[in-house]
Amino acid sequence: MIIKPRTRGFICTTSHPVGCASQVQQQIEYVQANPAIKGPRNVLVIGASTGYGLASRIVAAFGAQANTVGVYRPSGGSEKRTASAGWYNSAAFEKAAEAAGLKSYSVTGDAFSSETKDKTIELIRTELGQVDLVIYSVASPRRVDPQTGEMVNSVLKPIGKSFTNQTVNFHTGEVSQVTIEEATEQEVHDTVTVMGGDDWQLWIDGLRQAGVLADNATTIAYSYIGSEITQAIYRDGSIGQAKDHLEATALQMNDQLAIGGGRAYVCVSKALVTQSSSAIPVVPLYVSALYKVMKEKGLHEGCIEQTYRLFNERLYTDNGTPVDEKGRIRIDDWELREDVQAEVTQIWNQITTENIYELTDLKGYTREFFQLFGFESEGVDYDADINPDVQVPNSQ
DSSP states (O other): OOOOOOEETTEESOOOHHHHHHHHHHHHHHHHTSOOOOOOSEEEEESOSSHHHHHHHHHHHHHHOOEEEEEEOOOOOOSSSOOOHHHHHHHHHHHHHHHTTOOEEEEESOTTSHHHHHHHHHHHHHHTSOEEEEEEOOOOSEEEOTTTOOEEEOOOOOSSSOEEEEEEETTTTEEEEEEEOOOOHHHHHHHHHHHSSHHHHHHHHHHHHHTOEEEEEEEEEEEOOOOTTTTTTTTTSHHHHHHHHHHHHHHHHHHHHHTTTOEEEEEEOOOOOOTTGGGSTTHHHHHHHHHHHHHHTTOOOOHHHHHHHHIIIIISOTTOOOOOTTSOEEOOTTTTOHHHHHHHHHHHTTOOTTTHHHHSOHHHHHHHHHHTTTOSOTTOOTTSOOOOOOOOTTBO
């Protein structure tokens, strides 16, 4: 079939296997062009198919020559329907890892479920013995409680009062005002249940109890703080409560792992174009302004550049891992530089529908959004007849 992008709001309902493979290859080549990392040997990435999870797997494999296990949802295609971008990304990664002589395995299933955890633990025991790095990068709007079977949903809402600010329809460039009503106590609780540290802790406990987590293992979960512009809807909102819980979990986990020489961190990253961030009102407009400023200053990074810097300059150095006063690794330092934020704020106060393409990098934002799904990649023939039914090698 000839695959074209079809969108519904902040979601693209189609994805392109050749375009996704091209994006993965570009990330691999970026890592290979940089100095090798003396890092982990066996790596588990939970939420491995897109964004920071995928980038972490690529950096571990092609930067440190590590063997990897990736966990992600099954979402294959057929001859008449495309798979998810994450499925195509994973297929491309597995093929590249195999060609490079690296062990890599995919476990497809719900990362929140006990069944997926058990299947992953057995795979590690059989194929790798132990893992010495665990990346937790699950971004899901809902979670089925493994004990009760109850479906719990998260929300992106402010706390204490409603929030009004400007946002953009990044497909049309229309700038408008958006008001988001405050979250209820139950909605905040549910958001923490879905996006907090509970499942991360369950994974680490399960790996430790099974004896497949190395004594000196490191574990990382990704988080975000952001600027004053997004503060009310993000860090001070329902999702911020979940991130606070995630960070508290990291401190507790670090104490547990330190006994055997291990460590646990939350890594605070910069604002990027992701499927998750595209769903948050205000954020696409903020990211478009941020991209404009950071690109002009030569500071812009995508997922792969951020993750390589995390591994090379934070996690695996001779001088220890630098953390902030709350024990967090910060790779959002360039985003939050005073000069960057001052210019972003200046732009923010001037944006209209008429001048948005002049003042911001909305075109770059939109292009990256479609690239998440394998579209708008250079060198790909999007008029070619493609079989969307792609298999993932080494999938369990």
